[in-house]
Amino acid sequence: MSIDIDTARRVAKLARIRVEEADLPALAGELSGILTFMEQLNEVNVDGVEPMTSVTPMRLKRRKDVVTDGNIQSAVLKNAPDAREGFFAVPKVVE
Amino acid sequence: MSANTWTIAAARDALRKGEISATDLTMSCLTAIDAGDALGAFVHKTPEIALEQARAADARIKAGDAPAMCGIPLGIKDLFCTKGVPSQAASNILRGFRPEYESTVTTKLFDAGAVMLGKLNMDEFAMGSSNETSCYGNAVNPWKVDGRTLTPGGSSGGSAAAVAADLCLAATGTDTGGSIRQPAAFTGIVGIKPTYGRVSRWGIVAFASSLDQAGPMTKSVRDAAIFLQAMSGHDPKDSTSADLPVPDFEAALTGDIRGKKIGLPREYRMDGMPAEIEKLWSDGAAMLKDAGAEIVDISLPHTKYALPAYYVIAPAEASSNLARYDGVRYGHRATLSAGDGITEMYEKTRAEGFGKEVQRRVMIGTYVLSAGFYDAYYNRARKVRALIKRDFEQVFAAGVDAILTPATPSAAFGLGEMSSADPIEMYLNDVFTVTVNLAGLPGVAVPVGLDKQGLPLGLQLIGRPWEEGALLNHAYVLERAAGFVAKPQKWW
Numbered sequence: 001m002s003i004d005i006d007t008a009r010r011v012a013k014l015a016r017i018r019v020e021e022a023d024l025p026a027l028a029g030e031l032s033g034i035l036t037f038m039e040q041l042n043e044v045n046v047d048g049v050e051p052m053t054s055v056t057p058m059r060l061k062r063r064k065d066v067v068t069d070g071n072i073q074s075a076v077l078k079n080a081p082d083a084r085e086g087f088f089a090v091p092k093v094v095e
Numbered sequence: 096m097s098a099n100t101w102t103i104a105a106a107r108d109a110l111r112k113g114e115i116s117a118t119d120l121t122m123s124c125l126t127a128i129d130a131g132d133a134l135g136a137f138v139h140k141t142p143e144i145a146l147e148q149a150r151a152a153d154a155r156i157k158a159g160d161a162p163a164m165c166g167i168p169l170g171i172k173d174l175f176c177t178k179g180v181p182s183q184a185a186s187n188i189l190r191g192f193r194p195e196y197e198s199t200v201t202t203k204l205f206d207a208g209a210v211m212l213g214k215l216n217m218d219e220f221a222m223g224s225s226n227e228t229s230c231y232g233n234a235v236n237p238w239k240v241d242g243r244t245l246t247p248g249g250s251s252g253g254s255a256a257a258v259a260a261d262l263c264l265a266a267t268g269t270d271t272g273g274s275i276r277q278p279a280a281f282t283g284i285v286g287i288k289p290t291y292g293r294v295s296r297w298g299i300v301a302f303a304s305s306l307d308q309a310g311p312m313t314k315s316v317r318d319a320a321i322f323l324q325a326m327s328g329h330d331p332k333d334s335t336s337a338d339l340p341v342p343d344f345e346a347a348l349t350g351d352i353r354g355k356k357i358g359l360p361r362e363y364r365m366d367g368m369p370a371e372i373e374k375l376w377s378d379g380a381a382m383l384k385d386a387g388a389e390i391v392d393i394s395l396p397h398t399k400y401a402l403p404a405y406y407v408i409a410p411a412e413a414s415s416n417l418a419r420y421d422g423v424r425y426g427h428r429a430t431l432s433a434g435d436g437i438t439e440m441y442e443k444t445r446a447e448g449f450g451k452e453v454q455r456r457v458m459i460g461t462y463v464l465s466a467g468f469y470d471a472y473y474n475r476a477r478k479v480r481a482l483i484k485r486d487f488e489q490v491f492a493a494g495v496d497a498i499l500t501p502a503t504p505s506a507a508f509g510l511g512e513m514s515s516a517d518p519i520e521m522y523l524n525d526v527f528t529v530t531v532n533l534a535g536l537p538g539v540a541v542p543v544g545l546d547k548q549g550l551p552l553g554l555q556l557i558g559r560p561w562e563e564g565a566l567l568n569h570a571y572v573l574e575r576a577a578g579f580v581a582k583p584q585k586w587w
Binding site for chain 2: 003007011012014015016017018019027030031033034035037038039040041042043044046049050051052053055056058060061063072075076078079080081082088090091092093
């Protein structure tokens with residue numbers, strides 16, 4: 001599978017990583033190389049095999065659906081690049 | 096011998112006998128750390144915390160309440176969140192981040208009285224095999240045989256360099272595809288990746304959640320047993336941590352492996368494998384045989400597909416885990432231009448904050464999970480993963496107790512030597528270790544010899560799930576038979 005420049009641009013967009021137009025051809029080349037390496041997987045007969053979903057077979061634990069934490073607003077906001085009036089602040093989202 | 100060169104076991108005994116104080120032991124490590132800046136191992140030093148913890152440990156020892164790790168000075172990989180102390184995963188996107196909480200592993204270690212000397216270098220988000228993707232710059236291998244500076248391996252490169260250079264008694268590492276075992280082998284130390292679920296992942300910056308597991312990097316197998324014991328156990332905050340009793344791993348080191356069956360997988364005999372690695376492997380098998388084990392040839396037929404499956408699954412999980420770095424809640428936010436909205440904020444922040452390898456893997460992961468490709472790549476890789484796991488299950492069901500393989504395809508290479516190479520060439524470093532993560536098994540790297548240049552080489556033992564004790568016992572036998580005592584010549 002070879003990745004063209006449009007696909008590279010779309011992947012960068014989906015990943016929310018800004019890539020300059022001039023860098024897209026190199027990115028497309030690198031991604032194509034890696035995907036070609038992965039194509040070996042097509043040699044394997046996987047008929048009737050279930051995709052692996054858990055590493056060790058165990059039932060996940062459950063706990064009572066109760067509040068176990070909270071009232072730590074300042075700790076939650078402590079590392080925010082921009083926090084105001086008890087909220088995370090971001091650029092305008094809605095016009 | 097200065098105390099920073101001691102093993103955990105030796106220090107534990109000396110502390111209990113009152114032959115040294117935890118404070119003096121810690122001071123000897125802090126002195127070694129300050130003299131070891133050229134190694135790039137410690138990236139955030141925490142001497143005040145260390146000395147305070149050492150004083151508390153001394154009080155506990157005096158009161159007769161000293162668990163094995165009490166007063167033992169450790170380095171902590173930068174991937175572990177440590178309260179109030181920078182925890183950046185060696186990434187610019189987490190610059191300035193000081194967690195408000197403590198990871199479960201470090202909490203357990205501190206509760207046991209261990210001392211934190213500082214945070215250790217690594218590849219950015221644990222993505223790399225040479226510690227060259229770190230935002231802090233390279234960590235350097237203390238082993239040096241010519242004019243070149245060598246990689247300590249990765250991603251736990253700082254941990255490996257620090258332990259091998261005696262800057263600390265031991266260090267935490269994490270292993271997603273070989274990140275404990277490959278650097279351990281490159282630096283002549285011991286590193287174990289436990290069974291998936293043995294150690295809580297809570298508070299460890301996530302790379303690929305179904306593969307990540309933390310473990311100790313130590314100067315001996317006994318130390319690995321003592322340290323792993325203190326890290327392990329169920330944690331309600333990590334639903335994938337197993338609610339199983341943690342056995343006494345040190346007590347499992349009987350040195351008796353008579354009648355055990357050791358498998359040598361034929362698929363690990365790679366084309367172009369250096370003759371030295373091949374010889375090391377057969378020497379290791381002979382050592383286990385001399386100790387009374389039975390050596391059998393085994394087949395793990397899907398081995399060849401482990402790397403491609405890994406490089407679908409790990410980036411897929413990473414692209415999801417790393418979505419949280421958006422410039423809103425913690426870490427770096429790009430400076431925005433007039434008119435930039437929230438999408439520009441995400442895109443600029445992530446372009447500035449993530450290094451090249453991390454960006455590449457996030458985009459690969461995004462692609463293989465995107466509509467139209469999910470089945471062709473991600474689901475197929477998960478099916479192949481199931482087959483790789485089944486290969487191991489069949490071998491263990493046939494009575495094999497442990498599997499012996501090389502740990503790495505070569506000795507440590509020079510820093511910068513792979514920089515122009517195709518990314519896939521770097522990925523090949525994980526060829527012997529990555530199967531173990533995919534199958535969720537425990538694996539340990541043990542130093543066994545030196546190559547003709549004088550660089551350490553290691554072998555890997557792979558065990559049955561939840562049987563780290565038996566696995567470490569095999570490693571203990573190999574360690575004793577190999578008698579590896581070489582140390583790097585101090586140049587730093």
